[in-house]
Amino acid sequence: MHQRLVATLAMALGLTVLAGCGNQQISTSKKNYAADGMVAVIKGTAPSKAQITAQVGQNNSQRVTNHDGNFVYTVAPSAQPQKVVFKAGSSQRTVTVAASQSFGAYTKFAAKYNMILFQMAQQAEAKAKGTSQAEQAAAQKKQQAAIAAMPKAAQAAFQAKLQAQADQTPGAFPAAGQEGIHNVLKAQGNTVRTNVQDGQLIGATFMTPVKTLKDKKKAAVFAQQFALLASTLGADAKSVMKDFQKQSKDSQNGQTTMKTIVSNKVRFDVGFSPDTLYIYITR
16 A cells, blocks of 8 residues: 555656646747748747747857747848757757848948949039030040050059949948848938848848838938849849839728739838838848
């Protein structure tokens, strides 16, 4: 009788311990995630009092806020798949964030954008001085011929000097990219945020106040900046702007969501907060 009682107590204690272990489990809604806009959003559960950490690849682990047993963690996607390990006590959960397609080296993107912006500024200045388009074209042709006649070393030096000037144009992107997700450009009320991983431009977000679209002059500035960004990233800017304007008009007539715009494999997803319009640009 005594042995049976001891065995029963031992079994009950074992079940209690197992139940306790079960309560310590950390879990996520999926095992595999992909970026949605600029980030991959991972949602999970853990014991309400557990201290949760997350480690992405070889990076140092970070504390994750535990909201009474629920947590949300965002990962900036890169051109390579990433392993994310969540831990809570002795329990852990490993998930994978899929690779995102890169737009190429950030430095090349910035150089191209800044040079186009520089040329546009020169054209606007020439126009303000009364120089006709024909005169501008002739001057440009003469300059190109002069560059072509230079020795290669002189050509490289001239192009480097020209690029340095372009990088100083008002509204230009920083020549060197900042790793991670950061607001890197603020110009005439609009902001551009980039995700740069290992020197590669993975995605960008164009942000503008919602009220901008209701002001004719500000809307024109928005359209010019957004079109330049879209075309530099490889999209057909005219097609994208036409689709965006149509969907914006539909939303004013009661449509609450905007469809993804795709041009030359470049994706544009639109989101709204009460005061800001977000355009997420990815591939």
